[in-house]
Amino acid sequence: MENKAPIVEVRHVSKCYHRGSQIIPVLQDITFDIGDGEFLALMGPSGSGKSTLLNLIAGIDKVDAGTITVGGIDITTLSEMDLARWRSVNVGFIFQFYNLIPVLTAFENVELPLLLTSLSKAERRAHVEMALRVVNLLDRMDHYPKQLSGGQQQRVAIARAIVTDPTILVADEPTGDLDRVSTGEIMELMDTLNTESGKTIIMVTHDPRAARKAHHIRNLDKGVLDSDAHP
Amino acid sequence: MHILKILFKNAFRHKLRTALTILSITIAILAFSLLRTVISAWYAGVDASSASRLVTRNAVSLIFTLPLSYEEKIRQTEGVRIVSYGNWFGGIYIDEKNFFANFAVDPKTYLDLYPEFMLTGEEKNAFLRDRKSFVAGRKLAEKYGWKIGDIITLRGTIYPGNWEFVMRGIYRGRDETTDESQFFFHWDYLNETLKKTAPERADQIGWYMIGVTNPDLATEVAERIDRTFKNSIAETLTETEKAFQLGFVSMSNAIITAIRLVSLVVIVIILAVVANTMVMTSRERIGEYAIFKTLGFGGWRIAGLIVGESLVITMTGCAIGVALTFPTAKLFGHTMGTYFPVFNVGNDTIGYAIVSSVLVGILAAIIPTYRAIKIPIAEGLRSIG
Numbered sequence: 001m002e003n004k005a006p007i008v009e010v011r012h013v014s015k016c017y018h019r020g021s022q023i024i025p026v027l028q029d030i031t032f033d034i035g036d037g038e039f040l041a042l043m044g045p046s047g048s049g050k051s052t053l054l055n056l057i058a059g060i061d062k063v064d065a066g067t068i069t070v071g072g073i074d075i076t077t078l079s080e081m082d083l084a085r086w087r088s089v090n091v092g093f094i095f096q097f098y099n100l101i102p103v104l105t106a107f108e109n110v111e112l113p114l115l116l117t118s119l120s121k122a123e124r125r126a127h128v129e130m131a132l133r134v135v136n137l138l139d140r141m142d143h144y145p146k147q148l149s150g151g152q153q154q155r156v157a158i159a160r161a162i163v164t165d166p167t168i169l170v171a172d173e174p175t176g177d178l179d180r181v182s183t184g185e186i187m188e189l190m191d192t193l194n195t196e197s198g199k200t201i202i203m204v205t206h207d208p209r210a211a212r213k214a215h216h217i218r219n220l221d222k223g224v225l226d227s228d229a230h231p
Numbered sequence: 232m233h234i235l236k237i238l239f240k241n242a243f244r245h246k247l248r249t250a251l252t253i254l255s256i257t258i259a260i261l262a263f264s265l266l267r268t269v270i271s272a273w274y275a276g277v278d279a280s281s282a283s284r285l286v287t288r289n290a291v292s293l294i295f296t297l298p299l300s301y302e303e304k305i306r307q308t309e310g311v312r313i314v315s316y317g318n319w320f321g322g323i324y325i326d327e328k329n330f331f332a333n334f335a336v337d338p339k340t341y342l343d344l345y346p347e348f349m350l351t352g353e354e355k356n357a358f359l360r361d362r363k364s365f366v367a368g369r370k371l372a373e374k375y376g377w378k379i380g381d382i383i384t385l386r387g388t389i390y391p392g393n394w395e396f397v398m399r400g401i402y403r404g405r406d407e408t409t410d411e412s413q414f415f416f417h418w419d420y421l422n423e424t425l426k427k428t429a430p431e432r433a434d435q436i437g438w439y440m441i442g443v444t445n446p447d448l449a450t451e452v453a454e455r456i457d458r459t460f461k462n463s464i465a466e467t468l469t470e471t472e473k474a475f476q477l478g479f480v481s482m483s484n485a486i487i488t489a490i491r492l493v494s495l496v497v498i499v500i501i502l503a504v505v506a507n508t509m510v511m512t513s514r515e516r517i518g519e520y521a522i523f524k525t526l527g528f529g530g531w532r533i534a535g536l537i538v539g540e541s542l543v544i545t546m547t548g549c550a551i552g553v554a555l556t557f558p559t560a561k562l563f564g565h566t567m568g569t570y571f572p573v574f575n576v577g578n579d580t581i582g583y584a585i586v587s588s589v590l591v592g593i594l595a596a597i598i599p600t601y602r603a604i605k606i607p608i609a610e611g612l613r614s615i616g
């Protein structure tokens with residue numbers, strides 16, 4: 001597994017935020033690789049910059065310095081518009097609070113990313129149903145988010161993340177809002193996606209049990225990444 | 232799933248807020264359309280006027296009369312086809328509230344000159360035969376329930392006394408712009424009576440109405456007539472019927488301008504109302520827009536979501552407002568029929584209402600759209616949870 005070519009290359013990335021005249025350094029000179037098909041867990045204390053790093057890799061935030069290459073494309077040079085298009089094709093997102101659109105059914109939420117493609121209605125339906133079958137929620141596709149449990153909502157979110165068959169999956173505390181049983185289900189699902197579908201997963205988590213499914217765990221502390229550790 | 236479905240679902244997420252916003256737009260569009268209809272009703276007489284008709288009146292003012300003897304001279308003027316004449320009677324029917332236009336005319340020439348007032352042959356003959364008879368427009372007759380043969384009494388104001396008339400005909404308008412609320416009777420009846428009661432006022436004409444042989448020569452004919460009476464006891468002012476009507480209308484120019492202004496203000500108010508709703512809504516949705524952006528929806532699509540939602544709200548209000556305009560205008564026209572003989576909602580009014588609503592929908596979404604697009608995704612996402 002260690003020998004796989006990196007799909008993500010992070011080079012000398014720095015990032016700081018401005019709060020008024022105050023400058024808050026969040027990430028300092030981060031360099032590391034993520035191999036194709038890897039399952040990486042990012043851990044670390046609150047405020048250490050995990051979400052920030054994940055957002056940079058996923059192309060929803062901008063670096064101050066350094067480069068990030070994903071699948072051979074240096075995303076730090078892309079324009080806002082190109083970056084949006086790149087995300088829609090290459091990144092699947094899973095968030096702590098599921099981030100489903102409340103007025104849309106499970107089916108419609110999963111279909112959302114496909115609206116940006118040239119797929120026909122029938123093709124979209126086929127893709128959505130396949131994704132919902134993977135997360136085992138086909139019978140709930142007409143339910144609205146508030147009619148689903150937290151674990152079910154997160155599975156819908158996972159279906160939405162995989163429906164476009166992206167290059168990488170990024171997950172920011174995907175089990176942070178779930179109980180033990182649901183956490184187990186979600187981690188099982190992530191593991192399946194990684195081992196059976198070969199998806200590269202980058203997951204931020206506080207939960208050591210969740211991290212156990214990952215191949216690698218990296219710790220971020222005060223903006224600095226420690227050396228590789230295995231679970 | 233259609234984007235349109237998202238727009239509708241978003242628009243009606245806060246049912247009460249959206250309902251109230253739509254109600255405001257509905258009322259505003261209704262007010263806007265009615266105000267504009269009032270203005271066009273005001274000008275309806277002008278629109279209905281014919282280019283081939285001239286009006287000759289005393290050059291000093293409309294309240295001064297002209298001698299009856301002018302009729303013959305006008306008729307002999309080159310380019311004149313037919314001459315009729317009339318006097319404003321200004322009679323009151325039972326109560327002053329019951330206002331309608333009533334005047335004495337030379338019946339035969341008047342009906343010839345105004346073919347838009349349509350009578351059956353039978354009615355026309357009966358009217359021409361009976362010197363004490365009158366003809367009323369359909370709307371007027373309907374309003375007071377007059378039937379053929381009824382005797383109607385008008386109380387004179389300019390010409391004192393109680394005047395009795397027999398209804399001999401109800402005219403219909405040739406088209407929608409024709410005033411169907413006039414009351415006219417035999418000028419001879421008025422004049423014969425005046426000869427007995429106030430001889431100094433007899434044989435006086437309020438205005439002459441002239442049909443020309445060729446509308447293109449109307450101005451030349453008008454000049455010719457006025458030249459004829461230059462330096463006589465009563466000099467004349469001859470103008471096209473249109474100009475004559477406009478003279479009436481422009482007296483109230485200030486009022487018209489005020490109404491126009493109010494109708495504009497109404498639009499500005501709904502802009503403020505819708506903008507306020509959209510600002511509130513989009514502030515609550517900042518997280519959701521961030522999700523859309525995360526999934527790869529670009530600036531234009533986000534703008535489409537917000538502008539679309541704004542348009543769904545404004546156009547719903549506009550549609551209800553326009554739908555309500557017709558029955559309301561009908562009701563309004565019914566009660567105000569004699570002040571505004573022609574009170575029809577014009578296509579241009581509906582057009583303006585729709586265009587204004589579209590503009591309001593778009594303008595109201597500008598600030599929320601700008602904000603939603605500008606905010607960094609990471610920041611928008613942080614607002615969730």
Ligand SMILES: Nc1ncnc2c1ncn2[C@@H]1O[C@H](COP(=O)(O)OP(=O)(O)OP(=O)(O)O)[C@@H](O)[C@H]1O
Pocket residue numbers: 017018019024026044045046047048049050051052053609610
């Ligand atoms: N938009 C922002 N503006 C200002 N400061 C920010 C912004 N986003 C993040 N920060 C700061 O950057 C630091 C890192 O934030 P980040 O969300 O990456 O931490 P984290 O490791 O994900 O924490 P947690 O485990 O609590 O989610 C924090 O101190 C945070 O306050």
Ligand SMILES: [Mg+2]
Pocket residue numbers: 050051052172
């Ligand atoms: Mg975080």
